[in-house]
Amino acid sequence: MSYECLICQIKSLQQRLDKYEIPEEKRDRIVSDVLKKIAAIDLEKSYSPENTRNILAKLKEHSTVEDPYREEKENANHQLLSRYNEFRELVNKSSDRFDTALRLAVAGNIIDFGPGNHFDLEETIKKALTSDIAVNDSKELREEIKKAKTILYLADNCGEVVLDKLFLETIAHPNVWYAVRNEPVLNDVTEKEARAVGIDQFAKIIPNGYDAPSTLLHKVSSQFLELYNNADLIISKGMGNFEGLMHENNPRLFFLFMVKCPVISRKVGAAKGELVVKRSKKLTL
Amino acid sequence: MSYECLICQIKSLQQRLDKYEIPEEKRDRIVSDVLKKIAAIDLEKSYSPENTRNILAKLKEHSTVEDPYREEKENANHQLLSRYNEFRELVNKSSDRFDTALRLAVAGNIIDFGPGNHFDLEETIKKALTSDIAVNDSKELREEIKKAKTILYLADNCGEVVLDKLFLETIAHPNVWYAVRNEPVLNDVTEKEARAVGIDQFAKIIPNGYDAPSTLLHKVSSQFLELYNNADLIISKGMGNFEGLMHENNPRLFFLFMVKCPVISRKVGAAKGELVVKRSKKLTL
Numbered sequence: 001m002s003y004e005c006l007i008c009q010i011k012s013l014q015q016r017l018d019k020y021e022i023p024e025e026k027r028d029r030i031v032s033d034v035l036k037k038i039a040a041i042d043l044e045k046s047y048s049p050e051n052t053r054n055i056l057a058k059l060k061e062h063s064t065v066e067d068p069y070r071e072e073k074e075n076a077n078h079q080l081l082s083r084y085n086e087f088r089e090l091v092n093k094s095s096d097r098f099d100t101a102l103r104l105a106v107a108g109n110i111i112d113f114g115p116g117n118h119f120d121l122e123e124t125i126k127k128a129l130t131s132d133i134a135v136n137d138s139k140e141l142r143e144e145i146k147k148a149k150t151i152l153y154l155a156d157n158c159g160e161v162v163l164d165k166l167f168l169e170t171i172a173h174p175n176v177w178y179a180v181r182n183e184p185v186l187n188d189v190t191e192k193e194a195r196a197v198g199i200d201q202f203a204k205i206i207p208n209g210y211d212a213p214s215t216l217l218h219k220v221s222s223q224f225l226e227l228y229n230n231a232d233l234i235i236s237k238g239m240g241n242f243e244g245l246m247h248e249n250n251p252r253l254f255f256l257f258m259v260k261c262p263v264i265s266r267k268v269g270a271a272k273g274e275l276v277v278k279r280s281k282k283l284t285l
Numbered sequence: 286m287s288y289e290c291l292i293c294q295i296k297s298l299q300q301r302l303d304k305y306e307i308p309e310e311k312r313d314r315i316v317s318d319v320l321k322k323i324a325a326i327d328l329e330k331s332y333s334p335e336n337t338r339n340i341l342a343k344l345k346e347h348s349t350v351e352d353p354y355r356e357e358k359e360n361a362n363h364q365l366l367s368r369y370n371e372f373r374e375l376v377n378k379s380s381d382r383f384d385t386a387l388r389l390a391v392a393g394n395i396i397d398f399g400p401g402n403h404f405d406l407e408e409t410i411k412k413a414l415t416s417d418i419a420v421n422d423s424k425e426l427r428e429e430i431k432k433a434k435t436i437l438y439l440a441d442n443c444g445e446v447v448l449d450k451l452f453l454e455t456i457a458h459p460n461v462w463y464a465v466r467n468e469p470v471l472n473d474v475t476e477k478e479a480r481a482v483g484i485d486q487f488a489k490i491i492p493n494g495y496d497a498p499s500t501l502l503h504k505v506s507s508q509f510l511e512l513y514n515n516a517d518l519i520i521s522k523g524m525g526n527f528e529g530l531m532h533e534n535n536p537r538l539f540f541l542f543m544v545k546c547p548v549i550s551r552k553v554g555a556a557k558g559e560l561v562v563k564r565s566k567k568l569t570l
Contacts, residue, residue: 035324
């Protein structure tokens with residue numbers, strides 16, 4: 001991970017101390033401890049979302065708040081669900097249903113309470129439907145979906161999950177697994193929120209066994225890992241999952257996300273705010 | 286200092302790495318080192334501007350940039366100097382010349398490239414001339430200026446120095462020392478910029494012997510300290526000087542600044558953006 005990710009994580013710290021309702025008298029100590037811990041890590045060998053997870057775990061130790069982003073998560077799901085029929089109609093009336101549903105699903109990735117806190121959903125959807133996808137392997141994705149017997153879909157955030165549902169309804173694949181975080185972390189989807197929006201109508205839900213805002217293969221459950229290793233196609237949503245899996249070099253893996261920060265922008269060669277549908281590099285044999 | 290100051294200093298780090306033109310390949314290491322260092326400090330016994338100074342000194346070690354804020358400093362001085370006659374007329378036409386010059390001098394403190402980077406000088410001056418001063422010991426300050434044989438004026442930022450000059454012209458005291466930073470640090474005034482705007486027409490300039498964006502009595506030169514100890518009145522401009530001297534409990538000392546962050550806001554009981562003219566607490570004998 002980059003030093004920029006470290007700075008970004010510390011930038012978010014004040015807001016997160018508030019979210020976890022950490023008592024004032026504990027904050028000096030906790031912030032010092034957090035800084036000590038993250039100053040010691042080897043950046044080259046570390047994953048940014050794992051570090052975020054460890055910082056949040058530290059706050060959790062000193063907090064009585066069960067799920068600090070519960071309200072935001074419910075609001076985002078409620079807001080998007082109330083427009084489900086409108087979005088579905090948009091898909092059904094479009095000349096290319098797959099393309100429209102895909103763009104909406106990626107645009108949904110703008111709903112995030114990590115870095116880049118402010119977003120305009122309306123503007124984002126409009127842009128997603130009319131602009132070029134900056135990195136675009138969607139043709140290959142379409143082919144792989146047709147061929148795949150088993151699809152593993154790695155979820156990201158609440159709100160976004162509703163547009164994932166529409167995408168899953170659109171591709172109408174008979175064997176999709178929808179992987180969620182094991183426990184609440186930021187506004188990421190857990191089993192509870194996935195069920196609440198009805199993902200289970202179109203996919204089987206599986207918790208990934210860990211509570212990082214990412215998919216970290218050295219931390220997930222063996223059950224999840226087995227599924228990951230055997231799925232014909234893995235669709236990974238969001239920057240957090242990308243950061244955990246970007247070195248995988250696995251052609252079964254497609255990354256779908258919106259670029260939200262300069263580090264990822266440089267890594268994929270797309271500007272902030274642009275859509276990415278990127279196949280993980282093919283294995284060189 | 287508060288944990289909030291630590292977070293704030295790290296928030297500024299990215300921009301400062303750029304300002305000092307630190308090579309990309311050195312940044313991971315430098316940021317880790319900076320975090321290690323500031324994670325280890327005892328917050329209760331530390332001064333925030335001293336910590337800022339130490340972070341900047343670390344960047345300086347790896348930089349070839351002599352004075353990263355040179356351009357901003359020159360621009361701010363140039364911009365304010367070009368309006369000197371306009372401001373002077375404002376003072377001379379006002380019903381209370383002292384009060385108007387004082388308000389302008391404090392309003393000038395908005396010109397800052399530390400925390401709270403964005404400012405609207407026009408709006409600030411307008412507000413300063415028409416709103417109440419939130420913490421207002423200016424009556425006592427006026428009396429003390431009349432009585433003082435020697436005044437020590439602790440400078441803060443460039444741009445602001447021009448309004449200090451107008452204040453000094455207005456009080457027309459025969460024996461004022463204007464103390465500046467020894468070396469460039471952020472946009473703080475050094476001897477060079479103080480001379481460039483003609484402070485020496487109304488005061489003797491003295492470098493304070495250190496390069497923190499503050500006045501740290503355990504770090505300043507003995508020559509400066511002697512002056513500090515013997516002056517009848519000390520006028521301290523800006524939040525940085527306040528942070529260095531707020532525990533002094535010295536009735537010879539008046540703090541003039543604009544509140545720019547929540548930590549200082551709570552400390553003085555005035556909102557962000559408000560003007561403060563505060564006498565250091567009287568000694569309880």
